[in-house]
Amino acid sequence: MDCDILEEMPQEAIDYFCEQVLKRDWPNSILAYYFIKTGLKWNNTNSASTYKLYYLSNDIENGTFIGIYSQPDQYPDVIVVYTCPGNEKQFQRVLRNTKFIDWQKKPLFQAVLERISGIVESTIQEKGMKSRMYVDCVLKWMPADEAAKLEVKVPEEVCIGQLNKDHVDFIYSHWGHSDVYSKFDIWDTIMLNFGLGVFNRHSNDLLAWAMNGSYGGLSTLIVTPESRRRGFGKLIAKAITKEMGKRGITPYAIIGQLNITSLEIFKSIGYDTISEPVIYFIVEEPRMDHGIDSANH
Structure with a gap:
């Protein structure tokens, strides 16, 4: 097997990479940071999904990172990519040449920063595939210490409680992204x-919810x-924001631009809000129109 330019990130490198390298571009690097932290935690459990965390071991300072969240069944791999500002050309070479991405599995690129989104799109095309924008988003965040100080006033007719496994089916049935997430x-x-x-x-019916998700954000x-x-x-968003802050987690959320x-x-x-948009891309098979007017599709 050919050697890959990337290597799997060992546990002893994670703290330095997160705290010393990624924090230089905070909060633009927040997705990569918490994706890594969550992946390290979940990989040490019996989670249904697995995380692979790749970096350039001979050039850790440039911050180039590719993370792959592999889901069970037929759901796509979710890929998180990052590189520090100024390293875009090297990132492009890495993305083009790595063997760790299975392009035929039609992965989902999660919340790609605008400054490297063109690299992701062009690489998808070079691999003989097609990119489709799944959703155009903004990333919002709040410092953990500010979040921990939020006041949450709960109306008398409701209460805030922990979610548990009995709520999974009900929550999943309401989720608009069940097409790409298991x-x-x-x-x-x-x-x-x-x-x-x-x-x-009174009835204990679940009325609203939010979670600290698989990418480490709200x-x-x-x-x-x-x-x-x-x-x-607003009540549940504020409640979970406060809880994340109390746990030392910097709350952040990736929100569709049209979700007013x-x-x-x-x-x-x-x-x-961070200064640049973030974009989700789905990798698809190239469409064969065979001369049919594409304006009709």
């Missing part, structure tokens, strides 16, 4: 990280349709 993503998130819900105090913020316009979205409700919620809580 139900095990919800299961492992609840069992290995944590999630909070807004519950009806994820899966959902309010059931019949419970909307009652402030529960969520953008307003996070702004009202006090989240800041």
Whole structure:
């Protein structure tokens, strides 16, 4: 087997890479940072998914990183990529030449920074595949110490509680991204990280929820349709933001540019926005139009 330019990151290199290299470009590097931290934690458990964390061992200072979150069943690999500003050309060579990405499995590139998104798109095309933008997003974040100080006022008719495995099926049935994420993503998130819900105090029905997800950020913020316009979205977002801060985790969320409700919620809580957009790309088979007018598709 040919040697790869990348190597799997050993545990002894992770602290230096995260705290000394990635923190130089904070908070733009926050996804790579918490993806690595979550991967290290989950790989030491019986999680259904696995994380592979790759870096340039002979040039750790440039921050080039490719992380692969492999899901069970037929769900795509989720890929997180990063390199420090100024190293884009080297990152391009690495992405083109690494053998660790299985392009035929049609992976999902998660929240790619705009400055390297063109490299990802062109590399997908060079591999004989097609890139499709899954969603165009912004990344919002809040320092952990500020998050820990948030005041959460809970209305009398509801309470905040921990999510557990009994909630997995219900949550997954409401999730708009079940096309690319396995139900095990919800299961492992609840069992290995944590999630909070807004519950009806009398019936104990789950009305809204959010979690500290598989990429280490705030994820899966959902309010059931019949419970909307009652402030529960902001309530659960603030509650889990505070809990993440209390645990020393810097809260961050990746939000679709068209999701106006969520953008307003996070702004009202006090989240800041990083300076550049982030984009999700799906890798697909190239479409063979055979002369059919593509404007009709």
